[in-house]
Amino acid sequence: MPDPEKAPLDAHGIELIKALATEAAAASTVSITTGGLGAGLPSTLPLAFDRKSQAFKSLKALIEEYRQAPDRRKGTATVETLASFIALVDRHKDENSVLFGKTVWPDPKLTAVLDYDKEGVPARNRSHRIVYAFPLTEEFKAWVNGNAKPMEQDLFAAFLEEHAAELAAPSDGERSTYEPLFKEKFATPSELIALSRHLEVFVSARVKQGIRLQTGERTIEFSEEHKDAKGEVVTIPGIFMVSLPAFVDGAAVRIPTRLRYRIVSGDVKWFYQLYRWEFFLREQVGHDLKQAASETGLPAFEGAPEA
Template sequence: MSDTATHTSAEPQVFNSTTSVGEAFSLDGDAVEKLATLGARATGIDIVEVKDTAGDAGLPDSFPVAVIHGDNPKLASVKSFAEEWREYPEHRRGIAHVGDVESFIELTNRHKTDHSVVFAQSDWRKPSLTSVIDYHDIEPDARAGFGRHRVHYAFPFSDEWKTWLEHDGKPMDQREFAEFIEERAPDMTTLTGGEAAQHASEMQVSAIGTPAQIFELARGLEINVGGKVKQNVKLQSGEAKIAFEEEHTGKDGQPLTVPGAFALMIPLFYNEDPIVIPVRLRYRMVGGSIVWLYKLFRVDRLVAEAVRNAKNDVAAQTGLEVYEGAPEMSASGTPVGAAG
């Protein structure tokens, strides 16, 4: 008989995880040495079953392992071979990206479980909502969730908002500013009553300029492009009056009134209703000419308020807890920010 044996078991061998090798075999030193020599020279693969693992969280009662014999014996997983024959996924996983809050709510309701939660990010630069469908069981000693099945909504800023934000705080000369104001005139709105008074009070100006005033200002600037400033009077109301040394004749030659603020009525996010956005109007003198700029008022508050409204809608229509922040695992299930 050859010393080399090729062996594949017909039935899986069973090893109890609580049984030591010493308990399973009782051999003298010479026998152990001979068996070790034969084992090293043997070839083949055995499928053995590791049992009594139910006490380890997340493991089944037993699982198979391949024992590969030969010059370099080792253990190998057989799960990858089984995966080739899988007819449907073992778990739900992946991120669904939706285009509006309504779709986020509907898809979350379709997949949610008793353990699902929602996380919100109110950062005005990248606001978002994320449902973690397979989150942890609420009971401390219950099963942990993988956190790999998600619904994500990244609030998409509207084109109007992106245009105004792009020029926010950037100096413009007279011609640039006049052209910009005329191009974006449809974005402006007139505030009346309590709403106008509230925004004026917050911005510490006497009144919010109307679209007609801003448009007239732009037209006046166009007439006086290239002219030098002759008079610059700041009024107690927060408005200013500017007169030019005329190189071109204006319609009445009167100083231009510059409101301290005006208002936009544009959607903050794509496919959402428009909201009021207050804007400060500022200028400074540079070599006898005016440089203009505007500042969107309390941008962070506007975005945070929009996200807060969305969070309230999500909580009311899904019945899920909504938290400000991010989950402790990535979308792949890897822990985030683990110590060490």
């Protein structure tokens, strides 16, 4: 009589064994409840259980492959003007959005965190932002790059001519503040342009001497190199006002500027010094932060948001 344990399997038995083996190796989906694990989690988490490795695996990456729209707003938009910053913040803000302003040179910046936290409510992602980094105008870069750097007379004269549109007349308040401070007289734009043209004429002349007058003005005397040349005296203003937008499409910043020269062996070197220009830029950035807060209706803080 044949041994039943050694009897050959029929087709049904083989299929049954295959089904049981496949089921034993296949992953299954389970749901884990998250009650008591803290805020910021869904009520249940779908997980795959791998029977082979006896381990749970996340389904998130697999699910994300089939997502047809983002699950939330995130990313950082960069704008080039204050007006665009305000308009874009208005487009995306909600009741918990906030503004941050870094007002210190050399990298001032306004940042809107549109999905910011609020006290007493669950934390949010803080990953949807708008940044305005105050791009400098080319004209302002030119003034800063040349600040306190000695120039040959012809180059200095050309610089004043090229930047004539950025020269301004001082107000009465500016005169009363800076003339006693520097013990110098303010120059008007026309006086500076006249100076640049005088310097162009005397570009090949030698400087005999420089004198400070009782009025506070200074003069230098030019002479040609042949012996019978008549000396030509040029009055040099001590301070002048620069007025120009520091930031693209921004308001004009006014900076008092000292005019200086050095005479060495008959040659003269010219330079200017922008007075506390970083302070005036910080002041403008602070004003722009207040303007953005006022026009968007959002709270504003000096500093930077969490990374």
